[in-house]
Amino acid sequence: MRWESSDVGALLHVVPAPGTMALGMPDVLKIEEDAEKKYKSAIVFDVDYYTIAPTYRTQWSSQEWIAQSSHVIKKGIRSLLKQ
Amino acid sequence: MDSKLGRSEITSAELVDVNTTSIASPPEPDPIMFSREATFTGSISLSDFQGQRRVGTKPISIDVLYQAREAGSRNFNRAIELLGLASESLSEARDAIGANDKVACASEVMRFEQLLQPLFECREIGDGFANVINTIHMAIANRKGEPLTFEQINTLWRIVRTVLSGPFLNFSESLVFVRDLSKVGLSLNNSFFQEWASESSTVGTEQSVR
Numbered sequence: 001m002r003w004e005s006s007d008v009g010a011l012l013h014v015v016p017a018p019g020t021m022a023l024g025m026p027d028v029l030k031i032e033e034d035a036e037k038k039y040k041s042a043i044v045f046d047v048d049y050y051t052i053a054p055t056y057r058t059q060w061s062s063q064e065w066i067a068q069s070s071h072v073i074k075k076g077i078r079s080l081l082k083q
Numbered sequence: 084m085d086s087k088l089g090r091s092e093i094t095s096a097e098l099v100d101v102n103t104t105s106i107a108s109p110p111e112p113d114p115i116m117f118s119r120e121a122t123f124t125g126s127i128s129l130s131d132f133q134g135q136r137r138v139g140t141k142p143i144s145i146d147v148l149y150q151a152r153e154a155g156s157r158n159f160n161r162a163i164e165l166l167g168l169a170s171e172s173l174s175e176a177r178d179a180i181g182a183n184d185k186v187a188c189a190s191e192v193m194r195f196e197q198l199l200q201p202l203f204e205c206r207e208i209g210d211g212f213a214n215v216i217n218t219i220h221m222a223i224a225n226r227k228g229e230p231l232t233f234e235q236i237n238t239l240w241r242i243v244r245t246v247l248s249g250p251f252l253n254f255s256e257s258l259v260f261v262r263d264l265s266k267v268g269l270s271l272n273n274s275f276f277q278e279w280a281s282e283s284s285t286v287g288t289e290q291s292v293r
Contacts, residue, residue, distance in 0.1 A: 007147045053143035058211075058249030058256060064149055064159055071154035 007053040010076070017042035047073050145248055159250075162205035162212070166247040169198045173240035180233045192231055195239070196223055211252025215242065215260050222269035238267045 001012045049069050145163065152160050176191035199220040206213035219239065223231075231239070242260050246252065258281075264270060 007143050051143055051148065053141060053147075055143050055148065056249050058252050059143065059145060059148055061159070061208075061251045064155055067156070068149045068151040068154045071151035075151075 004052060008049070008051050010050070010073070011048040012080075013046040015044045015046065017044050045077055047077075049073055142248070145250075156207075158205040158207045162202060162208055162250055163247065165198050165202050165205070166243060166250070169195050169202070169243045170240065170247055172198070173236055173243060176231075176236050177233070177240060180236065185230070188236075189230055192236065196220075199223075209251050210254040211257035212246065212250050214254055214257040215246055215252065218257075218261050218264060218271060219269070221271050222264055225271065226269075232267075235267045235269055238263055238269070 001014070003010045003012070049072070149155055149159070172191045172195040176188045176195070179185075179187035179191060199216060202216045203213065203220060206216070219242070242263065245260070261270075
């Protein structure tokens with residue numbers, strides 16, 4: 001799924017994670033013998049987030065970009081899941 | 084072994100409960116306007132991008148490039164805010180000169196000067212940013228209270244706006260602005276520094292050519 005505005009864009013690959021996983025649980029919650037084997041399925045989001053409009057070198061700080069873009073992506077994914 | 088592998092893979096990803104029917108259901112065929120929490124709108128396409136990618140000619144705005152200010156660094160956020168105020172003050176000063184209102188102009192220039200100290204405190208952004216702010220600060224101080232001319236205010240306004248749209252200057256790039264300021268009589272008035280700056284600039288250019 002690709003999303004684009006005139007300035008930035010995102011390419012989103014959504015893949016169901018293979019297999020199952022066991023989550024560690026606190027002892028107080030282990031009522032049954034196999035209680036710690038809590039099976040969950042998962043989705044892996046692979047996001048390519050990029051700029052479309054030209055970006056000057058003086059505008060670019062990888063430190064700021066990564067921190068702020070990851071925040072935008074997390075917000076966007078939550079919004080997408082709600083829809 | 085498998086469970087360990089599974090755990091290590093999944094912890095790095097976003098974990099959610101999955102309803103298998105929702106994965107299998109076909110997506111909406113039409114583009115969706117995505118405006119719920121985003122600060123701007125765009126369209127979603129569900130197929131691979133076809134054809135030549137469109138590339139705009141207008142440079143990206145710093146507000147769009149860094150749109151999650153709550154996750155940004157304190158210095159960056161503060162610098163952008165202060166540069167915005169500085170640009171506004173200088174713009175008002177230009178208007179005041181145009182209206183031949185010297186008092187309003189001086190007032191706006193003083194407001195601009197008050198922003199230079201907090202701007203310099205944001206110098207972690209980069210050496211170039213620090214150099215530009217420091218040069219402006221010292222150049223105005225060296226005028227010893229003489230009012231700035233229209234040309235000087237105009238140059239300061241242009242420089243502040245350029246730094247606002249691209250604050251991550253390196254030192255060599257900042258020397259262009261230092262020279263621009265010097266041309267309109269706003270300089271450090273320090274011959275040693277000026278010679279050293281011009282030599283650094285020349286060396287930097289030669290190295291980049293090599």
